[in-house]
Amino acid sequence: MTVSNSALLAAAFLTTVSSMSMAQAQTQTRNPPPAAQRAAPAPLPAPPAQPTAQDNAVVKGGEVIARVGDSEVTAEEVRATIQMLDARQQATMARDPALLNQTVRALLANRLVLKEATAKKWDHQPSVVTQLARARDGLIVETYLQSVTAVGDQYPSEAEIKSVYETNASAFLVPRRFRLAQIVVNLAKDADKGAEDAARRKLDDIMRKVKQPGADFGALARALSEDTATAGREGEIGWVAEPDLRTEIRAQVTGLPKSGIGDPIRLEDGWHVLKLVDTEASHTRPLPDVRDALVQRMRAERVEANRRAYVAELLKQTPPVVNEIALSRLLEPKPDAAPSR
Known part of the structure; x- marks a missing residue:
């Protein structure tokens, strides 16, 4: 071969x-x-x-x-x-x-x-010949099943698509999102008193400045934040879905008005001062936005259902017989070989 x-x-x-x-x-x-x-749900x-x-x-x-x-x-x-x-x-x-x-x-x-x-x-x-034979058999079975369980082009109909969409509307729900910015003062969990006092003094200075009328949060973040990843973006974290927020942050952010600045929050890496830049309400993605993916999923599920039904019918026509005792013995450990003399 x-x-x-x-x-x-x-x-x-x-x-x-x-x-x-x-x-x-x-x-x-x-x-x-x-x-x-946690990562936001994948589209x-x-x-x-x-x-x-x-x-x-x-x-x-x-x-x-x-x-x-x-x-x-x-x-x-x-x-x-x-x-x-x-x-x-x-x-x-x-x-x-x-x-x-x-x-x-x-x-x-x-x-x-x-x-x-x-x-x-x-x-x-010999071992390669055996593996090739198994691969050949598997390919024949798979391609044949694909041919006999294929779904026609007419499926699903527009009525079926709409019905599945409405029945599973919760699956297309986009949770409320918050656009956040931050200023960070780094402080390790096991920091000594001197480091804690220094961080607190800097934090107090930051809070005094951000609370002043007309304060530019972005400029302050760029100048004072110790989080390099966001400082260069004027503190911008980006959009975060509500379920992905930490409990202590969610409790504060959900109560802030737009452009509001919360009290400092102590996390594992230090102090975080958060600003709510904007909010996007929870909404359900409209059918046109998800139609193609929904059709693809419906067709795949129908093919899988057809496959299960086809195989079940074959087994019904020719019921299999399994030697359960012999099968169970396959899992038993092999006895140790007798020591050579």
Whole structure:
């Protein structure tokens, strides 16, 4: 049994995109601002960008995209493997063309490994032959199930979309948000009395200045705040959803008027003086804003329901018989081998 180039291309493509997407997500992750302890709820995923007819006309299917040695990757192969990605991965690639370039380069490297492995008849190894057979069976089962459980283009109807939207309106609720700014005086939890007294003197001076008529909170934050991340933005933290605020901060912020400045709050890293820049009321995202993602989710759930029903019917027609005793023994620890003499 030999490994097909198309199968390897697909496997390498999926592995590379998944790894790069994870690395990209980890790179973009940042610690939350002092006022927030949990990330805001992620928006519903957007559907992947679809290539236009004009785009398809630019690069023909048989055109060589890249080559290494005597091995080539064509546009048709790349397009076919892109279609194997899930919606989130396709959307990530659409936003970052460099990711596609990196992936094709990884595929070329994989081709070199394949050439060397097949030259050494690695695909004839008994364990590899077994794994390839399992992968083949799994691919046949998966693609066949996809074909018999596919959802027609007419689903869902507009009435069904509206019904699901109204039934699950709470899922589209955007909580009240607060736009906050801060001035921070750093003070460690285990600071000695001298550090505490110095921090208190600076804090008292800050409070005196921000309470003066016409005080410019942003300018004071830029000049006096010891939080480097926000001082350069005139103390701006940004928008924070109400559920993501710490309890002690939520209690104060919800009682402030617009542009109001609260009393200092002691947190683990020091004293925080917060200003409520603006408030956004809680609201439900309108159907047009979530329609595409909702349709995508409804179709995926219908496919999954069709799959469960199809498999259940097969099992009903041919009931399985399981040797439960033998099955339970598989989990028993193997007896220690007798010591050699």
